[in-house]
Amino acid sequence: METRTGMEASIAIAEAVCLCDADIVAAYPITPQTHIVEHLSELVADGKLHANFVPVESEHSAMSVCCGTSAVGARTYTATASQGLALMHEILFIAPALRLPIVMSVANRSLSGPISIWNDHSDVMAERDIGWVQIFAENAQQALDLTIWAFRLAEDRRVSLPVMVNFDGFILSHTIEPVLMPDKETVQAYLPPFEPLLRLDVDAPVSMGPVGIPDIYTETHHVQQVLLTDAYGPIVETLDAFGKHFGREYKPVETYRADDAEVLLLTMGALGETAMEAVDLRRERGQKVGLLRLRLWRPFPFEDLYRAVGRRPVLGVMDRAISYGGPYGPVASEIKAAFYHREQRPRVVEFVAGLGGRDVPISDFDTMFDALFDTLETGRVPEPRLVGLRE
Amino acid sequence: MRRQSAKPKWTELAVGSAIDVPGSARYYKTGDWRSSRPVWNSEHCIRCGVCVIFCPEGCVLFQPDGYPNADLDYCKGCGICLHECPTGCIRMVEEED
Numbered sequence: 001m002e003t004r005t006g007m008e009a010s011i012a013i014a015e016a017v018c019l020c021d022a023d024i025v026a027a028y029p030i031t032p033q034t035h036i037v038e039h040l041s042e043l044v045a046d047g048k049l050h051a052n053f054v055p056v057e058s059e060h061s062a063m064s065v066c067c068g069t070s071a072v073g074a075r076t077y078t079a080t081a082s083q084g085l086a087l088m089h090e091i092l093f094i095a096p097a098l099r100l101p102i103v104m105s106v107a108n109r110s111l112s113g114p115i116s117i118w119n120d121h122s123d124v125m126a127e128r129d130i131g132w133v134q135i136f137a138e139n140a141q142q143a144l145d146l147t148i149w150a151f152r153l154a155e156d157r158r159v160s161l162p163v164m165v166n167f168d169g170f171i172l173s174h175t176i177e178p179v180l181m182p183d184k185e186t187v188q189a190y191l192p193p194f195e196p197l198l199r200l201d202v203d204a205p206v207s208m209g210p211v212g213i214p215d216i217y218t219e220t221h222h223v224q225q226v227l228l229t230d231a232y233g234p235i236v237e238t239l240d241a242f243g244k245h246f247g248r249e250y251k252p253v254e255t256y257r258a259d260d261a262e263v264l265l266l267t268m269g270a271l272g273e274t275a276m277e278a279v280d281l282r283r284e285r286g287q288k289v290g291l292l293r294l295r296l297w298r299p300f301p302f303e304d305l306y307r308a309v310g311r312r313p314v315l316g317v318m319d320r321a322i323s324y325g326g327p328y329g330p331v332a333s334e335i336k337a338a339f340y341h342r343e344q345r346p347r348v349v350e351f352v353a354g355l356g357g358r359d360v361p362i363s364d365f366d367t368m369f370d371a372l373f374d375t376l377e378t379g380r381v382p383e384p385r386l387v388g389l390r391e
Numbered sequence: 392m393r394r395q396s397a398k399p400k401w402t403e404l405a406v407g408s409a410i411d412v413p414g415s416a417r418y419y420k421t422g423d424w425r426s427s428r429p430v431w432n433s434e435h436c437i438r439c440g441v442c443v444i445f446c447p448e449g450c451v452l453f454q455p456d457g458y459p460n461a462d463l464d465y466c467k468g469c470g471i472c473l474h475e476c477p478t479g480c481i482r483m484v485e486e487e488d
Contacts, residue, residue, distance in 0.1 A: 097407065097408065098408075098409070099406055100407075197406050198406045198407055204411075205407045205413045206410060206411045207410040208409045208410060209409075210408070210409075216399070216408070219401035219402060220401075222401045223408075296454055333403040378442050
């Protein structure tokens with residue numbers, strides 16, 4: 001049984017956490033994640049979610065509490081954004097090293113300065129190398145679904161790693177959309193009870209998080225690289241199981257009208273929805289444009305990307321953050337690196353758009369598609385472009 | 392009781408690099424960090440036990456002969472025993488290699 005209802009994406013995520021029977025919610029409210037935490041505190045106060053709600057004094061404490069509660073075997077959830085994610089930074093690395101399957105929603109928001117509460121991906125791009133599974137939702141239904149999936153994957157004993165579900169702040173977090181809300185029995189049939197690989201237990205003492213001397217540290221980090229890379233198999237498996245169970249399919253790389261496309265644009269997150277509209281409008285004019293939506297960011301889905309791009313000569317990448325003084329777009333630089341040793345590789349045209357809440361209308365996508373067709377005709381790759389910059 | 396090798400392969404590490412054997416720190420012989428070791432002169436030692444109490448490793452103990460000495464498996468050569476000794480009967484000797 002599922003209920004069709006209109007719901008803000010943040011509320012849908014909180015309801016998903018409730019359906020998953022989280023034991024602990026330790027979070028600090030920060031715009032634009034606040035509605036998740038507010039709603040979860042109501043669900044706990046109303047007795048609908050039998051969880052311990054820990055109102056911590058900072059995000060650094062939130063992630064520290066999450067590590068502790070996950071270590072004793074509690075199903076643990078938190079949510080944050082922007083400066084809050086940055087404040088968690090040093091603790092974020094510890095969760096995967098200790099194999100703690102924490103689930104965290106990140107309502108992606110720009111980092112200061114200047115102070116900005118609005119949407120881009122600078123927060124998550126600064127946390128690329130923390131060793132978490134990282135996935136992106138594009139709409140409220142996906143945000144809800146991927147939250148449920150995140151618990152299943154994180155707690156899969158082959159994985160036992162934390163999972164970050166990214167969803168764009170405001171343009172998605174505060175948007176009311178129709179969603180199909182599953183019932184508890186259906187969720188429970190998909191998500192078995194949490195059986196941790198390792199837990200703090202007075203009857204079987206362990207020390208978690210001891211020092212890693214130079215003789216050990218190298219090996220521990222190889223383990224993390226292998227674990228996160230090998231999580232790919234269980235990711236695809238649990239997403240497929242989600243599709244069979246709930247009837248909604250998810251893939252590490254999604255495509256839209258890409259099969260016969262002459263040029264492709266790659267997006268991450270909610271702007272993929274606008275991009276699909278832009279693709280439709282171009283298609284009406286007979287222009288063969290297609291879209292790739294990179295859903296899974298870590299582990300990076302190399303083979304899916306190669307399959308999706310195929311032999312197409314031009315691939316545009318729309319970043320939502322800048323790696324200053326370096327390769328410009330962080331996603332584009334990874335895409336280029338992924339293709340570097342391939343004999344068949346596209347010309348990669350880099351765009352950055354939608355920084356700090358700047359709207360990315362259809363006309364901006366037209367600008368990007370025009371540039372892609374220009375590269376298709378001339379073979380020339382332009383310098384990375386900040387779309388919408390006043391100059 | 393499983394005892395992990397001092398230099399395990401990456402496939403031999405415990406889940407999350409956790410230590411699942413209580414008290415296993417004693418298997419890790421920290422004495423090889425030492426560059427000099429304390430030597431007691433029993434002619435001047437009054438067996439007051441100040442060195443035993445102050446040793447931060449707990450590795451200075453009274454021996455069967457009634458005098459204190461350091462367990463060199465764990466003594467890091469910090470010299471606190473020498474610093475605290477009221478009679479000055481302890482001296483540090485450089486380790487040769």
